[in-house]
Amino acid sequence: MERIGLGLDGVRAAQRGRSAEARALFEALWEALGERDVFHRCVLAHYLADLQDDPAAELEWDRRALAAADSLTAERAQTYESALQVRAFYPSLYLNLASDHLKLGEPDLAREQLERAVRSLDALPEDVYSAGIRTAVDELRQRLR
Template identity: 50%
Template sequence: MDDHNRQPTADPTMARIVDAVQLGRSGQRARARDTLTALWDEIGATGDAFHRCTLAHYLADLQDTTEAELTWDERALAAVSDLTDERAQRYLSSLQVRAFLPSLHLNLADCHRRLGNIAPAREHLALAREHVAHLPDDPYGEAIRAAIRDFTEEDPTDLRR
């Protein structure tokens, strides 16, 4: 696939999301959270599934409590069920929705583990592993595979059972 096909398509909402995520990564977590929350309110709970999934995924990382993080991770997973490859590929031609699932389930497993909810943590970890074959063979795919391995190896509650 040539580089042109791999470049994101102009999407003003995604540009706003990316800008807010950069704010968070630069240490302006509260400002990023406020910006993304306002954008979520603007899009609405039934708006574009790609935008909802992306927003919720990044908003989860900006929360101050595990409970709030879990809520946003659940919203990201719910939004992905409404998302099609065709819609995701309008933004970036290489995207496959099923490749989002390992990361989304791993995030949920981690939240549940931190909250002491061992049964749902195990369930989401198993789902993350089940979908790992859908990850691309690229740095993103390897990062998620490594995160799943690390989570399993370092988890004191032994979620491997």
């Protein structure tokens, strides 16, 4: 229950624009989850990246999200949602890494990550969320030309 409370409090703080508070709550939740809960660590790191003020810190959290996804099995992910496919996480994860590298003035690394995102787009279903990812990939591709 403590972990659920931390998560809910973190979401509320983020929704209210209190990024520092949300970061602190989510970082406490990160520690409480431990190394074995890679599904939740992946999701949490993905959110924590978006709450960072420093692009280097954002990159580090996005790398943590990717590392968690890399160690996540389909069976583990499907304990939460039977249709969930881990490979569908990758377009967004790579897109975020590409964006991070661009913010840090590293366009070649951004292009590498964006290419990974493009190669993984086939894992996405046809839905509104996936359309948003595809649009963001296209927009970043235009910025990197």
